[in-house]
Amino acid sequence: MLETIRKIIFEVTGKTEVTFDTDFVRDLELNSFDVMNIVCAFEEYFDTTIPTRDVWQLHQVRDVIEYARQRGIEG
């Protein structure tokens, strides 16, 4: 899953320094548009929908991995 998330983030933002602990805003300096763009790419890739209210609870890469795991999404 980490590798898939890395690919999505790279494709959308060009950022490469992505680990479990990476914080989207603090470390990657992403803004709301970047985050929404990543959400769209993630939803397309996994053919799923992330409720908007959930998006802003996902601060770090590890949050996304845990979120996907809880919903049975496999990368």
Place this chain on the structure above:
Amino acid sequence: MAEVTIYWYGPRRPDSNQCLVRCAAAFWGGSLADGGDCFEVEREARGKPFFPLLPQLHCSVTHSGDYWLGAFSREPVGIDLQIHKPGRLAALSRRFFHPEEDRYLEKAGYEDFYRVWAAKESVVKCTGEGIDGGFSHFSVAGPEGILPAVRGLQLQFVPFRGDYTLCVCAEKISSVTVLPGE
């Protein structure tokens, strides 16, 4: 009437809180020589910064591409800057915008996508509700284009750099001044 001053930093800049404090001091006319304690910054639950010791001072921040911008006023204010870059514009519009905005953008070929985004985000920053508080529940566009006001708030697009869109939102805007940060 809101007199809005926007300070910008970029591409190299201090961290966001330092930018905020420096700009607040420049706007408010205070000094940082004594440590600038009166410009202590806190954040509301949804991330909007405020100055607890200066309740009359309102601000809003944005960053995109190479730039950080802070808008300061004595009235509530929201600001958003967006660099124009490739993205899933149609998908983002369908997914996060109001149906009326999506209809307008689809008809207009998504040319105004970043104006819609910046306008919406400046509104939710002005109100403090944040982007998760109903971003798709209101429209800043009608069938003919972007509206000059929404939910009792005025929208004003401000020229910045060629490949960026900048929008300011306040109840009534009397002036907008753009200055480099110190």
